Amino acid sequence: MNTAVRHVPGQPGAPRPVRLAVVAAGLSVPSSTRLLADRLAEATRGRLAADGHEVEVRVVELRDLAGDIANNLVTGFPSAALEEAVETVTGADGLIAVTPVFSASYSGLFKSFFDLIDNTALTGKPVLAAATGGTARHSLALEHALRPLFAYLRAIVVPTAVYAASEDWGGTGDALTDTLPTRIDRAAGELAELIGGRRGAPAPEAEAVVPFERQLAALRPE
Numbered sequence: 738m739n740t741a742v743r744h745v746p747g748q749p750g751a752p753r754p755v756r757l758a759v760v761a762a763g764l765s766v767p768s769s770t771r772l773l774a775d776r777l778a779e780a781t782r783g784r785l786a787a788d789g790h791e792v793e794v795r796v797v798e799l800r801d802l803a804g805d806i807a808n809n810l811v812t813g814f815p816s817a818a819l820e821e822a823v824e825t826v827t828g829a830d831g832l833i834a835v836t837p838v839f840s841a842s843y844s845g846l847f848k849s850f851f852d853l854i855d856n857t858a859l860t861g862k863p864v865l866a867a868a869t870g871g872t873a874r875h876s877l878a879l880e881h882a883l884r885p886l887f888a889y890l891r892a893i894v895v896p897t898a899v900y901a902a903s904e905d906w907g908g909t910g911d912a913l914t915d916t917l918p919t920r921i922d923r924a925a926g927e928l929a930e931l932i933g934g935r936r937g938a939p940a941p942e943a944e945a946v947v948p949f950e951r952q953l954a955a956l957r958p959e
Contacts, residue, residue, distance in 0.1 A: 763837060
């Protein structure tokens with residue numbers, strides 16, 4: 738697991754840092770998938786920092802865990818590195834998940850990793866879904882594959898999903914869908930707003946438990 742930690746100076750006694758997990762499923766080195774993941778993470782970190790949050794970013798590089806993921810699917814036992822990666826994702830305040838698109842869907846490595854996560858472990862977690870591919874024709878994979886996956890895992894997916902085709906890097910991209918930097922900024926803002934809102938919300942008060950005898954007595958006529 739490749740870990741990158743950035744801190745914004747905080748004050749003594751301040752709340753713990755916002756934990757932002759980034760899952761990158763690129764297979765090559767260097768990888769456009771990792772590049773997109775890093776840009777999304779930096780944009781989100783910047784938005785959170787501007788709102789006064791201390792931010793910790795941890796990157797899970799699935800390429801480095803491919804063997805561990807395959808072994809776990811066969812044996813049911815995760816390695817220490819894979820267990821740490823899963824805990825990083827499930828324990829984060831927000832998640833950025835980026836996959837290359839193969840055959841009009843997410844990669845097998847990406848799907849296999851999320852198959853190892855309990856389907857309740859991401860409940861209510863803000864998620865930014867993103868993907869890379871050679872042509873813009875595969876951009877709908879975000880809507881018909883990634884968004885349903887995280888809906889099944891009960892996560893909250895931000896409205897803007899980011900797809901980066903080859904022509905988006907260093908160019909203007911498709912004028913009808915905005916440029917890549919614009920989409921990155923918009924999606925990062927949506928994720929930061931969700932994370933910040935959850936962090937600032939007061940903890941729900943525990944409901945008082947009324948003993949059954951008292952409930953029964955209240956139903957009896959006086």
